[in-house]
Amino acid sequence: MNEWASFLQSAQASLGDSEPVISASERQPSCRAPECSQSVDIVLRSSNGVLFGAHAANLAQFAAGFPPAEFVQKEDADGLEIVQLDERADVLELLLEYTHPQRQPHSKKWTFSLLAGLAEAVEKYMVYGAMEVCKRRMEAYATACPHEVLSYAVKHGYSDIRDMIIPTTLSWDLAEIQSALQDPALIIAWVAYREQYLKLSIALRATSAETILHRGGKFGGARNGVSKLPAAIAQLPDDVFR
Numbered sequence: 661m662n663e664w665a666s667f668l669q670s671a672q673a674s675l676g677d678s679e680p681v682i683s684a685s686e687r688q689p690s691c692r693a694p695e696c697s698q699s700v701d702i703v704l705r706s707s708n709g710v711l712f713g714a715h716a717a718n719l720a721q722f723a724a725g726f727p728p729a730e731f732v733q734k735e736d737a738d739g740l741e742i743v744q745l746d747e748r749a750d751v752l753e754l755l756l757e758y759t760h761p762q763r764q765p766h767s768k769k770w771t772f773s774l775l776a777g778l779a780e781a782v783e784k785y786m787v788y789g790a791m792e793v794c795k796r797r798m799e800a801y802a803t804a805c806p807h808e809v810l811s812y813a814v815k816h817g818y819s820d821i822r823d824m825i826i827p828t829t830l831s832w833d834l835a836e837i838q839s840a841l842q843d844p845a846l847i848i849a850w851v852a853y854r855e856q857y858l859k860l861s862i863a864l865r866a867t868s869a870e871t872i873l874h875r876g877g878k879f880g881g882a883r884n885g886v887s888k889l890p891a892a893i894a895q896l897p898d899d900v901f902r
């Protein structure tokens with residue numbers, strides 16, 4: 661190779677012109693699904709560089725969201741084309757298990773990070789067989805990780821989960837709820853919803869203060885009214901109302 665050819669090859673590589681391929685002589689990554697004996701005809705690479713052997717027919721059947729063009733096997737002798745994906749390896753490994761006609765993985769031991777990654781992936785690639793379990797597991801984290809679960813629910817149209825979490829978000833600041841809801845119409849609705857409770861809470865606290873003055877310091881029924889507000893509002897610090 662002369663100097664020009666070497667320069668050209670280097671320039672093409674830096675511009676990303678060359679397709680990522682694995683040589684036929686290289687060891688082909690195997691499918692990691694338990695007890696799978698199908699032949700590998702497509703290779704997927706996770707965001708952190710781990711290669712996974714997979715089966716184009718299974719992806720087409722169980723993951724309708726994969727772009728069909730990415731299933732095309734490279735026909736020349738260079739080897740199989742690698743499909744680069746955005747998902748990290750632990751998420752991709754679990755996702756691929758759902759593209760096999762076998763018993764589904766246990767979900768109880770998933771960390772929230774793994775679950776959240778999988779939940780996004782199954783929606784993105786339309787892995788219908790995994791959507792419901794991800795939805796139910798995400799819902800179970802509504803108290804522990806409300807921001808993440810609310811974002812997921814809004815993004816994927818799970819209004820039941822969204823409506824369950826919203827009443828607990830009244831003490832969130834505007835930036836936090838904006839990042840979770842994204843949709844301007846929903847954000848405006850949240851502001852209006854929150855405002856009615858703020859006004860009610862202000863009125864009840866004022867009435868409560870009058871009751872204390874007039875009845876020698878004992879709380880009356882108005883105080884009980886405050887305690888019946890959504891917990892998120894009842895727990896707001898007093899300076900929020902000034």
Ligand SMILES: [Zn+2]
Nearest residue numbers: 691693696698
């Ligand atoms: Zn397999």
